[in-house]
Amino acid sequence: LLQVYAGAGLIGFVADISTCHCRRSTGETNGNNEGSKICQATEPAFIIPEPLKWNPTIIHRDLHLSLDDLFHGCTKKIKISRRIMNEDGYTSSIKDKILSINVKPGWKEGTRIIFSKEGDQGPNSIPADIVFIVRQKSHPMFVRQLNDLIYKAQISLEMALTGFSVDVETLDGRLLNIPISDLVHPTYKKVVTEEGMPLSQDASQRGNLIITFDIQFPDKLSAERKHLIKQALK
Structure with missing residues (x-):
């Protein structure tokens, strides 16, 4: 019998009573003549794995660049605010961080720059990736x-x-x-x-x-x- 321990992200497996050999087992057999004991324990036995971590959706942001930026190349610095877990592992706080993007000459519209795991932190989640997508501004000439x-x-x-x-x-x-x-x-x-x-x-x-x-x-x-x-x- 598969049990899901709701809210804690834990999966528990109840031991099969037909093959249990705990100290509370009786002398009765399970009917298959193999001598296995039937457990009279009232509480289930759980196997508790590590807490499950979920990966949130990727965060997409547009990066608007002029044609001159894409011709010469440049460095763009972008400030983001993200949730950081505190040392106690339960509470969090908002902190700013500067992401630096080195734009190479010749980049095209739609070029993607990925910052891995720079999204919000959580107790049971993997921080999301932040993806910047190049959007080219119009030019007068x-x-x-x-x-x-x-x-x-x-x-x-x-x-x-x-x-x-x-x-x-x-x-x-x-x-x-x-x-x-x-x-x-x-x-x-x-x-x-x-x-x-x-x-x-x-x-x-x-x-x-x-x-x-x-x-x-x-x-x-x-x-x-x-x-x-x-x-x-x-």
Whole structure:
């Protein structure tokens, strides 16, 4: 017979009276001719194991980082408040702790940083793990796609047809001057190799900078200009 000792987390097993050989056993057999004695004890015999410990749910927290943080790498220090067991093993108190996160260049959205057993302590529980999940903030100039950076340049129709140069200030403060000699159509992209995000596995390698174009068409054209454009495109 399995007994659960409620509230204390203890599991007790009642001894099988057909095979008990305690001092209170009578001389009667159990009917199987093996000579086992039947116990007349009124209290059950318990086998008491160690208290069971439960593992609470993992604690998830967002870690908001700028694109500059993820490009250069940085150190973030986060203060948490957690319940700590006192020396008596029964009472607890709230104490603050600083967790330090070393952000590596090239980390992506969704990267997880795990602090094992840094959650609240309890008398019969294992402290939960705290998991920080990287959330990338938006950037005014660039959109990130994996290891590539997307930059959108606004140009006029004249520039799209005749050529121009694009100036792009990189995340590490350099100014790139990129000549465009091709005819630029709405789906045209200019790829500048190794000017994107560093790779988290090897920061010496980089993704690409991809320039897209928003072509600004004129609101209206005079008849003379329309004629000139037709002549030029023949």
